[in-house]
Amino acid sequence: xxxxxxxxxxxxxxxxxxxxxxxxxxxxxxxxxxxxxxxxxxxxxxxxxxxxxxxxxxxxxxxxxxxxxxxxxxxxxxxxxxxxxxxxxxxxxxxxxxxxxxxxxxxxxxxxxxxxxxxxxxxxxxxxxxxxxxxxxxxxxxxxxxxxxxxxxxxxxxxxxxxxxxxxxxxxxxxxxxxxxxxxxxxxxxxxxxxxxxxxxxxxxxxxxxxxxxxxxxxxxxxx
Numbered sequence: 001x002x003x004x005x006x007x008x009x010x011x012x013x014x015x016x017x018x019x020x021x022x023x024x025x026x027x028x029x030x031x032x033x034x035x036x037x038x039x040x041x042x043x044x045x046x047x048x049x050x051x052x053x054x055x056x057x058x059x060x061x062x063x064x065x066x067x068x069x070x071x072x073x074x075x076x077x078x079x080x081x082x083x084x085x086x087x088x089x090x091x092x093x094x095x096x097x098x099x100x101x102x103x104x105x106x107x108x109x110x111x112x113x114x115x116x117x118x119x120x121x122x123x124x125x126x127x128x129x130x131x132x133x134x135x136x137x138x139x140x141x142x143x144x145x146x147x148x149x150x151x152x153x154x155x156x157x158x159x160x161x162x163x164x165x166x167x168x169x170x171x172x173x174x175x176x177x178x179x180x181x182x183x184x185x186x187x188x189x190x191x192x193x194x195x196x197x198x199x200x201x202x203x204x205x206x207x208x209x210x211x212x213x214x215x216x217x218x219x220x221x222x223x224x
Contacts, residue, residue, distance in 0.1 A: 020052060022060050026074045029067060030107065037168075038109025043067065065117075072113050073121025078103045081130045085137075093134045094211045097156050100127065101207065104160035108167060111160025127153075140218060148218040155214055159207065173199070 028049040033041050043064055047054040061067045080099040082092040104111045128149060135145040166173075177199055185192040201209075 020050065020056060020060070022070070024050060025057060025060055025067070026070055029071050030075065033071070033109050033113075034107055038112050038164075041068075041109070068113060068117050069119045069121065072110070072117050072119045073123045075103060075107065075110055076100075076119070076121075076123040076127060078106075079123070079127055081126065089134050089138045090215050093131065093138075093215060094208070096127070096130060096134070097152060097211055098207065100153070101156045101160055104157065105163055109164060111157065111162075111164040114157045115161040135218070138219070143223045144218060144221075147223060152214055152218075155210065159210070 025046060029041065029046050032045055032049055036045075041064075043054045043057055043061075046067070047057055050056075057067075061070065079096070082095055084092070104114050131149045131152065132145055135148055136142070140148065180191060180195040180198060183191055183195075191198070
């Protein structure tokens with residue numbers, strides 16, 4: 001009786017790998033971050049997802065920090081810049097900031113990445129340019145505008161990073177609510193009196209109020 005030999009596939013019969021490129025590396029990196037978060041990202045894992053070795057990536061990126069900067073800028077390409085020049089500049093600025101926040105909250109770890117990574121890529125500069133244009137359109141003097149753009153972006157980056165952290169916690173709002181309900185009134189009279197109000201408001205309402213607070217603060221606060 002003849003033994004049936006297993007069929008051996010030639011390497012040439014295997015599907016060809018997609019050519020390696022910056023676009024392919026960024027797509028694989030963002031997909032990995034979607035599944036595992038920022039803490040799960042490494043050049044080794046990205047290389048494995050692309051069926052190659054880590055050394056191959058260094059042709060396209062200098063190191064992990066370089067990759068992170070490229071990833072952030074690629075993700076920020078989805079931020080919507082208001083095209084119209086009509087209407088209240090504050091409404092258009094709010095719409096831009098809301099789009100920025102939504103993009104940062106769309107991927108696990110992206111808010112944290114934006115808070116800890118400095119990007120100077122074209123999409124980052126596009127956002128910076130648009131905010132400065134809107135502030136100058138609102139007759140904000142240049143001294144305030146250049147500080148305001150940093151403060152505005154930092155505020156909404158921090159909100160996204162906070163949401164990233166909460167994703168990794170078990171019911172953080174519930175824990176805070178329970179703590180407020182149980183605190184002794186004689187030690188924390190103001191928290192006890194306002195405890196219910198501290199938890200009021202839908203996230204969108206709070207974000208909108210924060211936008212108004214920040215923009216109105218820019219309008220009314222001269223630079224020292």
